[in-house]
Amino acid sequence: MNEVDPHLDVGAYVLHALPPEEEAAFENHLASCPQCRREVEDLTGRAVQLGTAVESQTPPPELRSRVLQQITEVRQDHVVSEERRDRSAASVMRRHRFRQRVFKLALAPSVAAAVALGGVASWQHTLAEDAQGQVAEAHAKTDALTGVLAAPDATISTAKLADGAHASVVASRTHGQAAFIASNLPQLTGHQVYELWYSKAGQFRPAGLLPGAGHQAQVLQGQLKGATAVGITVEPTGGSPQPTSDPLSILKVPA
Amino acid sequence: MDRGSDAESGRDSYACRRDPEDARVNALLTRVGNGDAEAFAGVYDAFAGPVMSLVFRVLRDRAQAEEVTQEVMVEVWRTADRFDPERGAARSLVLTLAHRRAVDRVRTAVAARARELRSVACEQERPFDTVGEEVEVREEHRLVFRCVAELTEQLRVPLMLAYYEGLTYAEVAHSLAAPTGTIKSRLRQGLRHLRDCLEART
Numbered sequence: 001m002n003e004v005d006p007h008l009d010v011g012a013y014v015l016h017a018l019p020p021e022e023e024a025a026f027e028n029h030l031a032s033c034p035q036c037r038r039e040v041e042d043l044t045g046r047a048v049q050l051g052t053a054v055e056s057q058t059p060p061p062e063l064r065s066r067v068l069q070q071i072t073e074v075r076q077d078h079v080v081s082e083e084r085r086d087r088s089a090a091s092v093m094r095r096h097r098f099r100q101r102v103f104k105l106a107l108a109p110s111v112a113a114a115v116a117l118g119g120v121a122s123w124q125h126t127l128a129e130d131a132q133g134q135v136a137e138a139h140a141k142t143d144a145l146t147g148v149l150a151a152p153d154a155t156i157s158t159a160k161l162a163d164g165a166h167a168s169v170v171a172s173r174t175h176g177q178a179a180f181i182a183s184n185l186p187q188l189t190g191h192q193v194y195e196l197w198y199s200k201a202g203q204f205r206p207a208g209l210l211p212g213a214g215h216q217a218q219v220l221q222g223q224l225k226g227a228t229a230v231g232i233t234v235e236p237t238g239g240s241p242q243p244t245s246d247p248l249s250i251l252k253v254p255a
Numbered sequence: 256m257d258r259g260s261d262a263e264s265g266r267d268s269y270a271c272r273r274d275p276e277d278a279r280v281n282a283l284l285t286r287v288g289n290g291d292a293e294a295f296a297g298v299y300d301a302f303a304g305p306v307m308s309l310v311f312r313v314l315r316d317r318a319q320a321e322e323v324t325q326e327v328m329v330e331v332w333r334t335a336d337r338f339d340p341e342r343g344a345a346r347s348l349v350l351t352l353a354h355r356r357a358v359d360r361v362r363t364a365v366a367a368r369a370r371e372l373r374s375v376a377c378e379q380e381r382p383f384d385t386v387g388e389e390v391e392v393r394e395e396h397r398l399v400f401r402c403v404a405e406l407t408e409q410l411r412v413p414l415m416l417a418y419y420e421g422l423t424y425a426e427v428a429h430s431l432a433a434p435t436g437t438i439k440s441r442l443r444q445g446l447r448h449l450r451d452c453l454e455a456r457t
Contacts, residue, residue, distance in 0.1 A: 008436070008440060011439065011440075011441075011442035011443025011445065012417065012438075012439050014446060015418050015442055016354060016417075016421075017418075017422065017423050017427070017442060018424065019423050019425070041342075043446040044347060046453065047351070047354070048346065048347045049395065050414075050418050050419075051305075051351075052350065052395065052396065053395075053399040054308050054309055054311075054312040054419075055308065057304070057307045057308045057317075057320065058304060059303045060321065063303065063325060064303065067329060068292070074333055075333075076288075076290060076332065077337070152322065
């Protein structure tokens with residue numbers, strides 16, 4: 001047994017049996033080991049054969065409609081360059097890999113959707129990876145955000161705003177909370193602020209101010225309760241108890 | 256990337272065996288990469304069942320398996336542009352992703368962890384109990400079962416614990432009271448023997 005042989009990890013790697021930090025280290029090694037890459041490809045085929053040799057389960061028909069519905073709202077990542085495996089991209093991805101993995105472990109698919117819907121998908125791939133890192137940082141700061149985004153019953157609504165901005169609301173009825181995620185929100189004048197609202201039957205309840213423009217992600221203040229939508233308006237600095245301008249967008253929160 | 260000989264030929268023989276169906280779904284997934292939602296429905300129909308089956312095998316919880324299946328299929332949609340049929344079949348890509356996400360889920364869910372630890376002692380052979388119950392076991396399944404059964408216990412048990420139970424190599428080592436380096440080595444050996452056996456019979 002040679003403990004220092006880095007090739008040794010190839011089996012555990014293919015089986016997804018390495019912990020994140022060792023997996024990242026092995027992927028670094030892979031970048032400079034064509035022989036290992038070939039073995040990974042070859043053994044991955046065997047793992048896949050193990051994966052097909054299981055008792056069959058039939059997904060419920062609703063799952064098909066849910067997925068087909070969901071993809072209409074999820075933007076695709078577009079690979080801009082064939083050089084996606086080049087060293088610089090690989091190193092950027094690697095730098096973020098551990099953090100991303102923690103992020104992926106902790107957060108539900110709705111987050112990937114939220115990130116994509118936040119307008120990130122149109123970025124180059126590596127930038128998208130960075131953006132996920134940024135969301136991961138937000139996640140580290142705000143457990144509440146994680147709680148909503150990772151909730152098993154999280155729903156997502158999305159809207160295009162003017163000027164290329166996108167907004168999404170991820171809501172969890174079990175958590176009684178909603179998160180607002182936006183990208184490319186235009187800068188406001190010095191005397192204005194973005195304010196969020198819970199809305200129900202045409203009534204608005206203040207749900208907090210955004211600290212700035214551009215990319216924003218935060219949990220709305222106050223409980224979701226019976227709110228059926230989340231709105232965003234531009235208000236005078238300090239916010240308002242009721243909207244003083246037409247909402248830029250009203251995002252529905254599914255019951 | 257330079258091209259070697261031995262591993263290369265092995266992969267080719269695997270790829271050839273499924274050729275017509277593989278070619279069909281590869282073409283579909285390529286179209287999905289261009290935003291073709293209709294092609295995605297075809298990809299869903301081809302893979303949702305196998306994905307759900309594998310994910311359920313790892314999670315043993317139908318509700319969670321459905322969630323993860325949904326997550327995987329949406330991720331397939333989102334990342335389809337990265338698919339390159341030259342680098343491997345769609346089936347391999349999708350099932351590898353499904354296994355990854357199932358394992359991710361197992362490692363986050365405390366309940367699932369407890370399930371795993373409970374299962375370690377008694378369920379190592381489980382995937383093979385079900386052979387006879389399958390109404391229709393495809394020839395390839397039978398072959399995989401036979402080759403897994405032919406592995407020595409030393410190689411088979413770590414492979415089963417890692418792949419189907421989602422244990423890390425360190426957890427496998429712990430549950431078998433074996434050194435971690437030994438387990439890493441056996442996982443690799445197990446896959447290699449499996450490969451040799453499958454190739455010898457096709």
